[in-house]
Amino acid sequence: MPSAAWLTERPIAHRGLHDLNRMRWENTLSAFEAAASAGFAIECDVHLGSDGSVLVFHDGSLKRLTGQDGDIDHLSAETARETKIGGxxxxxxxxxxxxGLVAGRVPVVIELKGIEGRDDGLVRAVADALSAYAGEAAIMSFDHHLIRRFAGDAPGIAAGLTAEGVKDADMEAHFSMLAYNIDFVSYNVHHLENRFVDTVRKKLGLPVISWTVRSAEDKRKSDAVVDQITFEGFDPRG
Known part of the structure; x- marks a missing residue:
């Protein structure tokens, strides 16, 4: 299994070091440059574009971030370059x-956003993009159908489960993903601590990061039970 120990070394800027979409918006090159310049690791989200490209964008819909109607998976790389974020x-x-912008300066954690039935090839396309990348990088997803493809389509890349919930059904679903040899877990900070996270850290010895930490109070809670934070909206350095 690939080592994901480097995930614990520095705080991870959620969708880059944005300013809550005032002037510097999430998942933009500006936010990624700000994070890399500050020495923070970077989390980003990706979808499969209409031409098989991998587009860095969180939502399935374009509306919140671009003001346009339509869905992200209908855009090609060319039309994405023409589509502005937040004006x-x-x-x-x-x-x-x-x-290319980050160029190995800081680690990158890529969350794959699935649209089942419309995302065939996403895992392999991300792996292809990472194949020539020399920096530290990992992939993760909420979507179990994508995680099941990680080992076959993205071998050798540190891979994780993004998760939340505290109910028994949530725990059972998360434990089932351990069969797919994940290397780390990213868990909702407001659902810590729990028996799944305890098992992953204490019995399996795998790193656990939290999301999304938005205050010093959240950070204190996270630091008490997991290994690193994914943050936004404040400076975790104090």
Whole structure:
């Protein structure tokens, strides 16, 4: 299994070091540059574009971030470059653009956003983008159908489960993903601590990071039970 120990070394900027979408918006090259310059690791989200490209964008819908109607998976790399975020000069970047900007300066954690039935090839496309990348990088997802493809389509890349919930059904679903040899877990900070996280850290010895930490209070809670934070909206350095 690939080591994901480097995930614990520095705080991870959620969707880059944005300013809560005032001037510097989430998942933009500006936010990624700000994070890398500050020495923070970077978390980003990706979808599969209409031409098989990997687009860095969180929502399935374009509306919140671009003001346009339509869905992200209907865009090609070319149309993404023409689509501005939040009325700024930043466009929707491709994953290769983002990786080229970061250039190994800080670790990158890529969350794959699935749209089941419309995302065939996403895992392999992300792996292809990472194949020539020299920096530290990991992939993760909420979507179990994508996680089941990680080992076959993205071998050798540190891979994780993004998760939340405290109910027995949540725990059972999460434990089932351990059969797919995940290397780390990213868990909702407001659902800590729990028996799944305890098992992953204490019995399996795998790193656990939290999301999304938005205050010093959240950070204190996270630091007490897991290994690193994914943060936004404040400076975790104090």
């Amino acid at each position: 700024t000069d930043d466009h929707i970047p491709t994953l290769p653009e983002m990786l």
